[in-house]
Amino acid sequence: MRTPESNLGAHALRIVIVGHVDHGKSTLVGRLLHDTGSLPEGKFEQIQAVCRGRGRQFEWAFLMDALQSERDQNITIDVSQIWFRSQTRSYVIIDAPGHKEFLKNMVTGAASASAALLLIAANEGVQEQSKRHAYLLSMLGVDQVIVLINKMDLVGYSETVFNQIEKEYREFLEKLGVRPVRFIPIAAREGLNLVEASTSTLSWYNGPTLLRALDKLPTPSSESDGPLRFAVQDVYRFDERRIVAGRIESGTIRVGDYIVFAPNNKTSSVASIERWNAPVKDFATAGESVGIILSEPIFVERGHVGSHQTAAPIETRRFRARVFWMGDKPFSIGKRYTVKLLTQEIECQLASVDRVIDATSLDTSTGLRLSVVKNEVAEVTIQGRSPLVMDNYDKVANSGRFVIVDERDVAGGGIIFGGTYVERERIQSTNLFWSEVGIDYRIRTERNGHRGAVVWLTGLSGSGKSTLARALEVNLFNRHMQVYVLDGDNVRHGLNMNLGFSPDDRVENIRRIAEVAKLMANAGIVVIASLISPYRQDRSRARELVLKADIEFIEVHVAAPLQICERRDPKNLYKRARSGEIRNFTGIDAPYEEPENPEITIHTDRESVTESVGRLLDFLLPRLQLELAEYEI
Amino acid sequence: MESRYAHLDVLENQSIYIFREAYRKFKRLAMLWSIGKDSSVMLWLLRKAFFGHVPIPCVHVDTSYKIPEMIAFRDRVAKELGINLVVGQNREVLDRGETFPNGRITRVECCSLLKKDALQTIIEEKDYQAVVVGIRRDEEGTRAKERYFSPRDKNFEWNFKDQPPELWDQFKTDFEPGTHIRIHPLLHWTEVNVWEYIHREGIPVVGLYFARNGMRYRSLGCAPCTKPIQSNAQNVPEIIDELLHTRVSERSTRAQDQEAEDAFERLRSSGYM
Numbered sequence A: 001m002r003t004p005e006s007n008l009g010a011h012a013l014r015i016v017i018v019g020h021v022d023h024g025k026s027t028l029v030g031r032l033l034h035d036t037g038s039l040p041e042g043k044f045e046q047i048q049a050v051c052r053g054r055g056r057q058f059e060w061a062f063l064m065d066a067l068q069s070e071r072d073q074n075i076t077i078d079v080s081q082i083w084f085r086s087q088t089r090s091y092v093i094i095d096a097p098g099h100k101e102f103l104k105n106m107v108t109g110a111a112s113a114s115a116a117l118l119l120i121a122a123n124e125g126v127q128e129q130s131k132r133h134a135y136l137l138s139m140l141g142v143d144q145v146i147v148l149i150n151k152m153d154l155v156g157y158s159e160t161v162f163n164q165i166e167k168e169y170r171e172f173l174e175k176l177g178v179r180p181v182r183f184i185p186i187a188a189r190e191g192l193n194l195v196e197a198s199t200s201t202l203s204w205y206n207g208p209t210l211l212r213a214l215d216k217l218p219t220p221s222s223e224s225d226g227p228l229r230f231a232v233q234d235v236y237r238f239d240e241r242r243i244v245a246g247r248i249e250s251g252t253i254r255v256g257d258y259i260v261f262a263p264n265n266k267t268s269s270v271a272s273i274e275r276w277n278a279p280v281k282d283f284a285t286a287g288e289s290v291g292i293i294l295s296e297p298i299f300v301e302r303g304h305v306g307s308h309q310t311a312a313p314i315e316t317r318r319f320r321a322r323v324f325w326m327g328d329k330p331f332s333i334g335k336r337y338t339v340k341l342l343t344q345e346i347e348c349q350l351a352s353v354d355r356v357i358d359a360t361s362l363d364t365s366t367g368l369r370l371s372v373v374k375n376e377v378a379e380v381t382i383q384g385r386s387p388l389v390m391d392n393y394d395k396v397a398n399s400g401r402f403v404i405v406d407e408r409d410v411a412g413g414g415i416i417f418g419g420t421y422v423e424r425e426r427i428q429s430t431n432l433f434w435s436e437v438g439i440d441y442r443i444r445t446e447r448n449g450h451r452g453a454v455v456w457l458t459g460l461s462g463s464g465k466s467t468l469a470r471a472l473e474v475n476l477f478n479r480h481m482q483v484y485v486l487d488g489d490n491v492r493h494g495l496n497m498n499l500g501f502s503p504d505d506r507v508e509n510i511r512r513i514a515e516v517a518k519l520m521a522n523a524g525i526v527v528i529a530s531l532i533s534p535y536r537q538d539r540s541r542a543r544e545l546v547l548k549a550d551i552e553f554i555e556v557h558v559a560a561p562l563q564i565c566e567r568r569d570p571k572n573l574y575k576r577a578r579s580g581e582i583r584n585f586t587g588i589d590a591p592y593e594e595p596e597n598p599e600i601t602i603h604t605d606r607e608s609v610t611e612s613v614g615r616l617l618d619f620l621l622p623r624l625q626l627e628l629a630e631y632e633i
Numbered sequence B: 001m002e003s004r005y006a007h008l009d010v011l012e013n014q015s016i017y018i019f020r021e022a023y024r025k026f027k028r029l030a031m032l033w034s035i036g037k038d039s040s041v042m043l044w045l046l047r048k049a050f051f052g053h054v055p056i057p058c059v060h061v062d063t064s065y066k067i068p069e070m071i072a073f074r075d076r077v078a079k080e081l082g083i084n085l086v087v088g089q090n091r092e093v094l095d096r097g098e099t100f101p102n103g104r105i106t107r108v109e110c111c112s113l114l115k116k117d118a119l120q121t122i123i124e125e126k127d128y129q130a131v132v133v134g135i136r137r138d139e140e141g142t143r144a145k146e147r148y149f150s151p152r153d154k155n156f157e158w159n160f161k162d163q164p165p166e167l168w169d170q171f172k173t174d175f176e177p178g179t180h181i182r183i184h185p186l187l188h189w190t191e192v193n194v195w196e197y198i199h200r201e202g203i204p205v206v207g208l209y210f211a212r213n214g215m216r217y218r219s220l221g222c223a224p225c226t227k228p229i230q231s232n233a234q235n236v237p238e239i240i241d242e243l244l245h246t247r248v249s250e251r252s253t254r255a256q257d258q259e260a261e262d263a264f265e266r267l268r269s270s271g272y273m
Helices: A025-035 A043-053 A060-072 A100-110 A128-140 A159-176 A210-216 A441-448 A465-478 A488-492 A503-522 A536-548 A562-568 A573-578 A609-624 B006-025 B037-049 B068-081 B091-096 B107-126 B191-201 B236-244 B263-269
Strands: A013-019 A080-085 A090-095 A115-121 A145-150 A182-185 A229-238 A241-250 A252-254 A258-262 A266-274 A283-285 A289-294 A305-308 A314-325 A336-341 A344-357 A377-390 A401-406 A409-417 A453-458 A483-487 A526-530 A552-559 A600-603 B029-032 B058-061 B085-088 B130-132 B149-152 B180-183
Touching: A013 A025, A013 A100, A013 A128, A025 A060, A025 A080, A025 A115, A025 A210, A100 A128, A115 A128, A128 A159, A128 A314, A128 A377, A128 A409, A145 A159, A145 A210, A159 A182, A182 A210, A229 A289, A229 B006, A241 B006, A252 A266, A289 B006, A314 A344, A336 A377, A377 A409, A453 A465, A453 A503, A453 A536, A453 A609, A465 A483, A465 A526, A465 A552, A465 A609, A483 A488, A483 A503, A488 A503, A503 A526, A503 A536, A536 A552, A552 A609, A600 A609, B006 B037, B006 B130, B006 B191, B029 B037, B029 B107, B037 B068, B037 B191, B058 B107, B085 B107, B091 B107, B191 B236
Parallel strands: A013 A090, A013 A115, A115 A145, A145 A182, A453 A526, A453 A552, A483 A526, A552 A600, B029 B058, B029 B130, B058 B085, B130 B180
Antiparallel strands: A080 A090, A229 A241, A229 A305, A241 A289, A252 A283, A258 A266, A258 A305, A266 A289, A314 A377, A314 A409, A336 A344, A336 A401, A344 A377, A401 A409, B149 B180
């Protein structure tokens, strides 16, 4: 029995070939396949015959085209893949279309590559696409780049030309933070420096051939040394066991490790690591899709990210990112999108376009922009509806990148930068992006991800204010918002314990509550004031006071007919008022002045609490959002 | 063997990830099980993803022309693993005898009726939203352009000119109602990888792949349209060795691909697997 040759079937290194149109991509691939003996039987001879029949010189690009039409049946706009082998390993050439219109296909191909060949024709030098492609590669995380200066035959194999192009292009790549593995002078048509070294014409070049340089590229390293990021994909119940299934995106997880799951920050140790029909190991490293059984029955679901306590990810609703946009419809402020990051899917909005980058000149424009259009690259600020767990891209690549879904389509991709890590032991919520300045209202709202506001519920006793206030509070709280209810009960017994029900005291009562609400809203909290507050004048004084502090005042008339309120009578107050036990009771022997222009009226006798809360949220949430002007960087 | 096959871990983990995404995102999900080596590997990976379980039905499209050994293998494995086996067949056409082996239609038309239409019928009958299919990019050109999550319209047509971008393992999983999804967890494997994995894991495959009297099947299909190749490879390592030295394509023994230059593309864009 013969044993298979070692390593030949080993993990294929995925390489993408990019470059300006006509810089020799097809010729390079054709020649490379031929010189490595990877062409199907008889293909070379067939093309030779075709060329001879037409009285032409042998054209390597024909070989690619023939292969292409055979393999692809004239579908040249999508990504295709071609396999070839060297002496030491196999390769997949990802043939991504270079045309600008097919950006999403180019991105699909290049995003899965671990190395790139950037082709520049020596006679034309660095061109627009040479730069644009390099820029996209750097964003897509393809950091192993070999630059091939092709068509050296057309410049007389000149070392000077080669050096000039290398110098110019190296400077450009440096600005991108791309450090090319090397520059190789080639003549793809003649097969110079592809597989065979050039001994005569390019004798001044002492470096390796393309194939040798490729063979020397390290196999993509798994990120097993990074901080642990375990992305929960699903939770299964099999054989009476609760298995948390997910992938280790970075780092290593071990049985016995204490794991924090963000964004809930519930913790448990790992009881076991589950695999089926595999050698038993008490650890799993980056790249592995495994199952984990936890010691504690904590709540964990898809989207949660497990990490060690000492090296936690960032958890925030607001983040800055560099994005590229592929969608036909622009990426616009005011529209809702879904960000998919690891297994998280969070509704987000574009908060601001901070600068748009010209991928070829690297110039940036910072004029006020409200959207990013197709094929553009920009630095933006994104605001999530709830917190996202993430990393800066340069720290952990897999949790530092995301895609943006517009309606149903993946329309953009991005990488995260500039986020601040906070030690979890000290602070649980980590929205500290710009923290080295004085603490003012803007900073507070930025951390919270929303503005402060005063929501003033007015209405008869028994109209449903307290129920509505509590339901709204729970809803906002569950959205991770800062919210607090001020009502007669928690104010009268402390702050206003020295006040009675005389006309003067009533005025003072409202004044104090408005004053406290203003301070709390200024601290970034959504304050829900739930008070009968029967007099228009009192309420408009409260409004003035709050507005003067630049805080939104939302008057909500909680309306229900008196008979219904009296029937509800939750505290038996109407009964006592009717019997004369209580005097000056609003609605009975004291007036209730309905608001003339409330921001919103809620009829609690006609709709359920859920419906009312829904209507309140529709009105409220857009007003709690941070606005563009508040975010200048 | 451990280190020589380390690259298979990467492929395996990726396939498991895709299976789990599919299972999470599509409630009415089934796997197409064609009995061949790729299907055997796919079934194994499914069990890897779900800790030994087969939580979705396996659909076999039976053209009635399959080599009998394949059907015997199918029934044995299904019984052993307790698989929910769903068999689809175009009875109407078979009863009328309107098939290629009967000389009434071309090979491509026969494939279209007995495989594609039978599959379409069973998918509609069972109301499957998505079907897992074991195609690989290295098989031929149109498959090389596939996505992991690939949408088909109401008529099962594949619009290869406008496919969703797939990057960083973020897949498009939200579609217009009525869209049918093909999921391809083996897309990134090669023929050699499949055999290496069968070797490493000890996965049972149908005996037709191993040489008898100097012949073996490299690719399995219907008996009238699939020819064995000359080979002395009698076990998995010998098959791997043979493949590492061949320059003949895998589907060259599948006659329907050769009928017209773009036969396979036409079959695929109209809904063939």
